Amino acid sequence: MDASAYYYIPAFVCWAGLGLKLPGLLRSWRDPLIRAVCWVIFLGGVGFFLAAPRTVAGLNDATGIANFSAALVYATVSAYSASCLVLIIHWRGGPEPYVRRLTRRWTAGYGVLIAVLITLFVLGDAPSERLTDFDTYYARTPWTGEMVVLYLLGHMTAAVASTVLCLRWAREVHGWLRAGLWLLVLAWLLNVSFSGLKLTAVIARWAGRDWDMLSTTLAPRLVGVAAAVAVAGFTLPLLGPWATAVRRAVTTWRRLGPLWRELSGIHPGSLLAAPIPWYASPFIHLTRREAGIEDGLRLIRPHLDYDVRSQAHTAAVAAGHSADSAARIGHAAMIAVAVQACRRAGPPTSAGFLDHAENSGGTEQVDNPANAELPVTRPSLIGIAHALRTSPIVAAARAAAAATPAADDERTPIR
Structure with missing residues (x-):
């Protein structure tokens, strides 16, 4: 399979999930929860699409800046991480001032992170285009190596925080919501593994070892599975009750058949x-x-x-x-x-x-x-x-x- 397919397929899965949510967004576009769900799914798909080697090469050629796409991918994934945290905060609810304050803190924190990532990319020197191994190739380059580590730590922080929030909440609820939260716990654990594998490969480069396969082969496949599981986790609590109602309607329709006939x-x-x-x-x-x-x-x-x-x-x-x-x-x-x-x-x-x-x-x-x-x-x-x-x-x-x-x-x- 082409290496880009490991990115395009999860992107398609994310956008297919977004298509399921668009009718709800058009009906209730003022609802912050629905907007947050759509942002998460949209940014997740964008992140995968931009990280595909073919897209990376196309963007670098179009801008004339070597590895421009790396900074763009890092910023997009960081925005995705922030949107996931915002979604979970809105999803769980609570006093409105508390939700608003916590949302602003996470949004501001990841906004600063994105600004720092872009600054480090500008300060760094990455003249050789790397389609799949940018993280490890520039791990020991001044400024650029710090950008890589900061990006991975930001992603891992969001993954760990989301895992803890979903795990705590899953113990308090039941039904479709609980099933969706357990799927999100699994998805975020896979995201933690993704960041951990890449960070391990970077540290290995610092030690003079070549463990790039962890970053270039295993990590993308893990995060692809995580994307599909996350889309299922976000949509299950919303589609599950509808599916249950449909099943009950079909069952009732069928059971009334002998009387109707x-x-x-x-x-x-x-x-x-x-x-x-x-x-x-x-x-x-x-x-x-x-x-x-x-x-x-x-x-x-x-x-x-x-x-x-x-x-x-x-x-x-x-x-x-x-x-x-x-x-x-x-x-x-x-x-x-x-x-x-x-x-x-x-x-x-x-x-x-x-x-x-x-x-x-x-x-x-x-x-x-x-x-x-x-x-x-x-x-x-x-x-x-x-x-x-x-x-x-x-x-x-x-x-x-x-x-x-x-x-x-x-x-x-x-x-």
Whole structure:
């Protein structure tokens, strides 16, 4: 693999994470926490992009200054370190004056560090372009060697401070936030290792040894992994709750399927809810399915029979079901039989359906015991859907209702 790929790939990972956060930034650009997250991810990607050997060579050629890119990379990475500390401070929160004061201190400290790094680069002498081993090649050069050590110490300080802050906070929280913080602890430990390896290689040069492989080969790969882990750590607490909500919506949508399909069979060829695009969000799909179930229950309401529910409930209790399970089976059997009765009665006219909806006012008809006790909460409907799919008692009631002659449906349900 080309050496530049070890830098470009982490840069792409960082900017892909930034793309996930841009919608939130556009919606809440005044939120300092969201701005800090975006700055961290953006600067992390910029740092990797600028450190790639191809970018280094291009920048040096464009400016005509040998190793100009080294000073630029050092300044960018230092700004990244400061932004990480600022993010964690805002993320953890606290009294606003305290957060503001601590943020200003870290920002000012790393601002001074960047100014000193640039000054040392100007004072130093680095005429030979180094694409990958600038740190070790100039380790013993006056001013430039001090710049290298100061940069590494600044990066290591931020890494250690961030590790300690995240570790302490991870012990106080739970859920997605805690998982994200543990990922950040791992990422910052990898960053500490990155600085440590480079510093070790520099010290080895001071002692006349050549351990450049630690700085030019191993350290970049470690920090590339650290970038991916850090992006995951920053985005997990923000995307995790959304992913959990999506999973719950999909699960609920799927569990309500048997009830929705049962009610959709009232009139063959017709759906209870208008079709929606496949790419619509799971929340829209769930809302439409629940709306369809509500419409279906409204259609079969005149055909609900309390005797069917009572008989199915008794049979379920006799079969050893718990009280809750027997109640769900009873309601499921009542709904299945009502669907068959509604199918034989034919589709209602638009006027008739509207009159019924207006008279019911969207509420249960309390003059019919079956209507009065029809559950409408989501957990109850999920339980009924499960009974419709699995209960042999419900299947038997449905089959018996399907075999009932049409003339038998002229009876009036219990009111």
